[in-house]
Amino acid sequence: MAASATPRPPRADARRNRARILAAAEAVFPSSGVSTPVEEVARRAGVGIGTVYRHFPTKEALFEAILVRRIERLADEAGALSSTTDAGAAFFELFTRIVEDAAGRKAFADALSRAGVDVKAATSAAGQNLLAELGAFLARAQQAGTVRHDVDLDQVVALLVGACLAAEHDNMDRGLRARALAIVFDGLRPEASR
Amino acid sequence: MAASATPRPPRADARRNRARILAAAEAVFPSSGVSTPVEEVARRAGVGIGTVYRHFPTKEALFEAILVRRIERLADEAGALSSTTDAGAAFFELFTRIVEDAAGRKAFADALSRAGVDVKAATSAAGQNLLAELGAFLARAQQAGTVRHDVDLDQVVALLVGACLAAEHDNMDRGLRARALAIVFDGLRPEASR
Numbered sequence: 001m002a003a004s005a006t007p008r009p010p011r012a013d014a015r016r017n018r019a020r021i022l023a024a025a026e027a028v029f030p031s032s033g034v035s036t037p038v039e040e041v042a043r044r045a046g047v048g049i050g051t052v053y054r055h056f057p058t059k060e061a062l063f064e065a066i067l068v069r070r071i072e073r074l075a076d077e078a079g080a081l082s083s084t085t086d087a088g089a090a091f092f093e094l095f096t097r098i099v100e101d102a103a104g105r106k107a108f109a110d111a112l113s114r115a116g117v118d119v120k121a122a123t124s125a126a127g128q129n130l131l132a133e134l135g136a137f138l139a140r141a142q143q144a145g146t147v148r149h150d151v152d153l154d155q156v157v158a159l160l161v162g163a164c165l166a167a168e169h170d171n172m173d174r175g176l177r178a179r180a181l182a183i184v185f186d187g188l189r190p191e192a193s194r
Numbered sequence: 195m196a197a198s199a200t201p202r203p204p205r206a207d208a209r210r211n212r213a214r215i216l217a218a219a220e221a222v223f224p225s226s227g228v229s230t231p232v233e234e235v236a237r238r239a240g241v242g243i244g245t246v247y248r249h250f251p252t253k254e255a256l257f258e259a260i261l262v263r264r265i266e267r268l269a270d271e272a273g274a275l276s277s278t279t280d281a282g283a284a285f286f287e288l289f290t291r292i293v294e295d296a297a298g299r300k301a302f303a304d305a306l307s308r309a310g311v312d313v314k315a316a317t318s319a320a321g322q323n324l325l326a327e328l329g330a331f332l333a334r335a336q337q338a339g340t341v342r343h344d345v346d347l348d349q350v351v352a353l354l355v356g357a358c359l360a361a362e363h364d365n366m367d368r369g370l371r372a373r374a375l376a377i378v379f380d381g382l383r384p385e386a387s388r
Contacts, residue, residue, distance in 0.1 A: 151377065154370055155370070158371065158373075159360075159378070161360045161363055161366075162357050166353075169359060172355075176349070176352050177352065179349050180353050180356070183345065183349060183353060183381040184378055186380075187379070187381025188377060191385060
């Protein structure tokens with residue numbers, strides 16, 4: 001019995017099922033929110049309801065996992081960005097993607113909060129990981145000379161929080177959001193490169 | 195009876211009482227919120243409870259008036275600023291004051307929202323007035339050459355919304371808020387004046 005205390009790595013089909021359940025739940029959420037029946041999620045994912053509950057004991061756990069996955073996906077995209085985009089542009093691109101994703105994330109976060117989940121605690125690890133990525137992007141952009149050397153990650157995060165909250169607020173027009181962000185980015189650039 | 199349909203201007207003592215009630219309510223709110231008994235507000239204002247109810251028929255009306263007054267006060271300060279500060283600096287000063295006031299305003303706004311008040315509608319006129327002031331400050335700062343000519347009021351408001359929401363969020367440290375705002379302001383400045 002002692003051996004079972006060490007969790008085995010999930011088999012490939014279990015990982016696949018988990019991903020399909022999450023994708024299905026994410027797809028139905030915008031129309032039905034947390035009131036979506038778990039049966040509907042299982043049907044769309046093409047798995048039995050027992051499989052859903054094996055991966056996510058409660059509906060809150062399922063929606064929490066969607067939120068964490070959204071943040072992890074941004075971190076994955078960051079990994080891809082850093083290998084395909086030059087360091088100077090990559091920082092601004094990652095900042096923009098995080099802001100663009102904010103409005104969608106908020107709907108999940110609000111639904112979870114209403115269901116009594118401590119969203120901050122639930123997303124803490126994924127959020128810290130994403131911020132660490134952003135910090136690395138900042139350092140590289142500063143080395144490349146596209147971001148001022150006197151700017152630190154705390155300032156960047158404060159600006160990011162403001163931009164994300166503004167993006168969520170009243171569903172701000174996408175064009176205006178981009179124009180407002182352009183001003184913030186100009187403020188982050190060394191004078192000579194504006 | 196027709197004459198009484200035209201509201202008479204409030205007498206000086208009525209205006210004074212109204213101001214004292216608002217000041218008392220604003221002073222007790224941070225510790226007691228909307229659950230503050232109206233009796234306590236009346237006692238602190240040095241008026242009878244009937245006087246409170248004559249000015250503010252419901253507690254919601256009282257707290258709504260506090261919120262409106264906070265916004266009006268910012269507009270009043272703007273009037274003073276424009277006569278004592280040069281146009282270039284005045285725009286950044288007004289922007290900063292609105293952000294600094296945001297955290298305090300939010301507590302009232304949230305309490306009112308929970309009490310079922312449509313905060314946006316309640317503060318619409320005062321908010322529009324303040325934004326008109328900000329627009330005039332922006333135009334003067336652009337004439338004075340301290341704000342870029344290619345920036346419009348929509349962008350400024352989008353940045354202001356983000357800065358206010360960030361200031362409210364997790365009670366962001368005042369020093370960090372100022373350092374983040376400095377970056378936004380640099381983005382608003384013409385390159386030559388940074």
